[in-house]
Amino acid sequence: xDIVKTxxxxxxxxKTTHFWGPVCNWGIVLAGILDSNKPPEKISPNMTTVLLCxxxxxxxxxxxVQPRNYLLFSCHICNTxxxxxxxxxxxxxxxxxxx
Amino acid sequence: MTIFVHHxxxxxxxxxxxxxxxxxxxxxxxxxxIFFWCPFVKWMITFANIKDFKRPVENVSLNQQxxxxxxxxxxxxxxxxxxxxxxxxxxxxATMGATGFYQICRKVKFYQQGGVDTAPAAPAPxxxxxx
Numbered sequence: 001x002d003i004v005k006t007x008x009x010x011x012x013x014x015k016t017t018h019f020w021g022p023v024c025n026w027g028i029v030l031a032g033i034l035d036s037n038k039p040p041e042k043i044s045p046n047m048t049t050v051l052l053c054x055x056x057x058x059x060x061x062x063x064x065v066q067p068r069n070y071l072l073f074s075c076h077i078c079n080t081x082x083x084x085x086x087x088x089x090x091x092x093x094x095x096x097x098x099x
Numbered sequence: 100m101t102i103f104v105h106h107x108x109x110x111x112x113x114x115x116x117x118x119x120x121x122x123x124x125x126x127x128x129x130x131x132x133i134f135f136w137c138p139f140v141k142w143m144i145t146f147a148n149i150k151d152f153k154r155p156v157e158n159v160s161l162n163q164q165x166x167x168x169x170x171x172x173x174x175x176x177x178x179x180x181x182x183x184x185x186x187x188x189x190x191x192x193a194t195m196g197a198t199g200f201y202q203i204c205r206k207v208k209f210y211q212q213g214g215v216d217t218a219p220a221a222p223a224p225x226x227x228x229x230x
Contacts, residue, residue, distance in 0.1 A: 020173055020177065021170075021173065021174060021177065024166070024169045024170045024173045024174070025170060027165070027166035027169050027170065028163070028166040028167065028170065030162070030166065031160065031162035031163040031165070031166040032163070034162045035160050035162060035163060038160070039217075041158060042157075042158045042160060042216075043160075044147075044151050044154060044158070044160070046147040046150055046151060047144075047147050047148065047151060047163065049147075050140070050143045050144050050147040051144065053140055053143070054140045054141070054143070054144055057133060057136060057137060057140050058137065058140075060133045061133045061134065061137050064132075064133055064134075065134075
């Protein structure tokens with residue numbers, strides 16, 4: 001309970017913006033995971049590429065920001081993986097069309 | 100990566116620039132830091148979403164657009180309560196949320212008009228291999 005209370009009152013706890021920002025970024029990761037089951041023509045290559053770059057840059061941001069935001073960092077690692085998987089799916093699909 | 104940025108900084112500081120430009124280069128949120136480029140990449144998300152307005156509505160991912168709208172909305176609100184108030188970040192998140200909202204409206208209208216997401220395509224190459 002003390003750990004929970006410490007976390008709630010910490011500078012990256014649920015009373016601060018540093019918490020809810022990463023939480024809504026996890027929504028993008030979840031959307032990416034749910035979309036991995038959809039057919040590849042539904043995936044937008046523009047959005048996937050941009051979200052991949054966004055996550056790579058925000059990984060660096062989360063590391064460098066004061067206070068260091070491990071929640072945001074882990075969120076963007078997962079998003080990089082999810083968006084890379086979607087992008088590979090789209091690339092394979094498009095290669096299959098042109099062959 | 101950091102070493103590369105360090106080299107770029109040294110090269111730029113050796114150039115005959117005004118003191119104001121040199122202050123900009125060394126600024127803690129200047130163009131050689133990640134804090135400068137984060138809003139830039141969020142603008143790229145906004146522009147990619149605007150470009151995707153032309154995509155057929157069956158191919159719009161409702162999950163993704165809800166996530167983008169939620170991110171934009173929550174961050175717009177929080178940019179108003181942090182100190183100092185960050186209008187630039189608020190603008191980019193508001194625009195990003197607005198584009199997400201537009202895509203959600205497109206999709207909801209599509210469903211209301213009786214539209215159905217197309218089923219996954221049949222695995223044709225696998226059938227050819229089986230034959």
